[in-house]
Amino acid sequence: MKKNVYVLYGGISAEHEVSIRSGKTIIQYLDRNKYDVHPIYINKKGVWHPLGITGPDIQEEDLVKSSDLSIADSIAAFLHTDYDSSLENVFFSVLHGTGGEDGTMQGFLKTLNVPFTGNSVLSSAVTMDKGITNRLLKANDISQAKFIVLDRWSLDSIEDIDTKEIIEKLGLPVYVKPCNAGSSVGITHVKKEEEFKEAFELAFKYDPRILLEEEVLGVEVELTVVGNKEIKASIPGSYMSQDQFLDYDDKYNNPNQIAEIPYPKDEETQNKLKKLAVKAYKACSCMGFARVDIFIRKGDGALLVNEINTLPGMTTISLAQRLWEQAYGLDYPAFIDMLIELAEEAHRERNSLVVDRS
Ligand SMILES: Nc1ncnc2c1ncn2[C@@H]1O[C@H](COP(=O)(O)OP(=O)(O)O)[C@@H](O)[C@H]1O
Ligand SMILES: [Mg+2]
Incomplete structure (x- = not known):
């Protein structure tokens, strides 16, 4: 059957x-x-x-x-x-x-x-919130951009936000993001102090909590991480044009985006990225699979985790499966089979746990 x-x-x-x-x-x-x-x-x-x-x-x-x-x-x-x-x-x-x-x-x-398939209630909810994720990564000594989380309900008005203090801590430009959104929706790249107000108003439309981050100049790479108990990362890859903010259209409607796999080429950095991706995945208790996005900073080469996507794009131009295929040779049907097997394993585990006192 x-x-x-x-x-x-x-x-x-x-x-x-x-x-x-x-x-x-x-x-x-x-x-x-x-x-x-x-x-x-x-x-x-x-x-x-x-x-x-x-x-x-x-x-x-x-x-x-x-x-x-x-x-x-x-x-x-x-x-x-x-x-x-x-x-x-x-x-x-x-x-x-x-x-x-x-x-x-x-x-x-x-x-x-x-x-x-994929992530649990816990890991999905945690990683959907960029503020909670950053705090969890920080608690696990995982390097990332400097950040501040602001809560709309603890402010009388947006005018109360001390932009001087933000600039002192994060410098300029700053990325202003709703904590819970995805696909670059509601995000502003703030280059001048005067632009903060509009950026706050936009981000607060999507979420009462927002994340402010220092700008990381460099390249963003992506890794696919797979597993429930035994967790492995793919090789890293990157979009060629990614030294600039990618908006929704760039990400999903631009067929000319060329992915470079693997990126970077040197194996030592690749191995560091894999370790970091697995550490971030585990810190957020991820299950099944996720895509971990990491910046390689220009200049000092620091590796800074940007975010974890627990349900990354699965189209043929998406990187998630292609990175895995190039690392471990699994084609698309085999990749899907693996995710289904992991779903069944997680299901068996859930059902083996004691939930009452008998
Ligand atoms: N701190 C940052 N420094 C530099 N670029 C950033 C920073 N945060 C976001 N970006 C740029 O904005 C894009 C979208 O931000 P991201 O946090 O990944 O949100 P989304 O959930 O929409 O993918 C990133 O892929 C990157 O190009
Ligand atoms: Mg992203």
């Missing part, structure tokens, strides 16, 4: 479109000899649209549906008609950002007691 793999894509976040592309890629590469593949499109309002069992060649326009159901009714209908808990099921979510990468979907799937 084949396993049922439910692929969740779309979702309520600003990364809805890229999630559809990630979903299409996973649906295309899941091995039909092993799995019955059930795409589930989640629209921007959070409504579930199960497509039933599909083949690998489904077109992007057929992956998007609409209906008038409420979220609750759509999930109830799915559980009632498309899902059988007595079968072997796995959920493969490629919902990036809010509602998918922040632990909420993981909590729902955990409640259903079904295996799901």
Whole structure:
């Protein structure tokens, strides 16, 4: 009997479109000899649209549906008609950002007691928040840019923020980011003191907590880290044009972005990066897989962790799988199989834990 793999894509976040592309890629590469593949499109309002069992060649326009159901009714209908808990099921979510990468979907799937790929409730929630992540990395002596976290609720007004003090601590330019956003949404590269106010207003639209960081000049590299108990990092890679702030369009809509794999070329730095990526992954209790982004600072070559993405892009131009393939020779279907095996291992572990006093 084949396993049922439910692929969740779309979702309520600003990364809805890229999630559809990630979903299409996973649906295309899941091995039909092993799995019955059930795409589930989640629209921007959070409504579930199960497509039933599909083949690998489904077109992007057929992956998007609409209906008038409420979220609750759509999930109830799915559980009632498309899902059988007595079968072997796995959920493969490629919902990036809010509602998918922040632990909420993981909590729902955990409640259903079904295996799901990727990170746990805890590691998803922790790494979704750039402020909490930075504090956790700091507590584990992991090097990163100097930073300040500001909380909207402890300020009477944005005017109260002491920008002189910020400049004293972080210098200029400063990156102002909402703690919880992704894909460069709500981020401003502040070059002059006068630009802070607008940057704060923008970032606070997305989250009542914001992160201010000193600018790191250098190159940002990415590593894929995989595992639950035994954890390994891929080789590092980088986008050629990455000495500048990449906005949403650069990241997802620019087909001319060329990845250099591996980057950097020298093995000593590659090994240091791998160690650092694994340390950061473990510090945040990550599971399944994640992409760890690290700056190599120009001048002194310092390695500074930027962030951990627990549900990185999975399109064919995304680096996550390509880095792994070049490091360990696993093609896309084998990479997906590995993530499903890790999901099942994590599920078995969860179910072996004692939760009551008997
Ligand atoms: N402290 C920093 N110094 C230099 N560049 C930064 C800094 N923080 C962010 N950036 C630039 O902005 C991009 C987006 O910021 P990031 O924190 O990675 O947010 P996102 O979750 O949107 O990917 C990074 O890829 C990098 O190019
Ligand atoms: Mg990033």
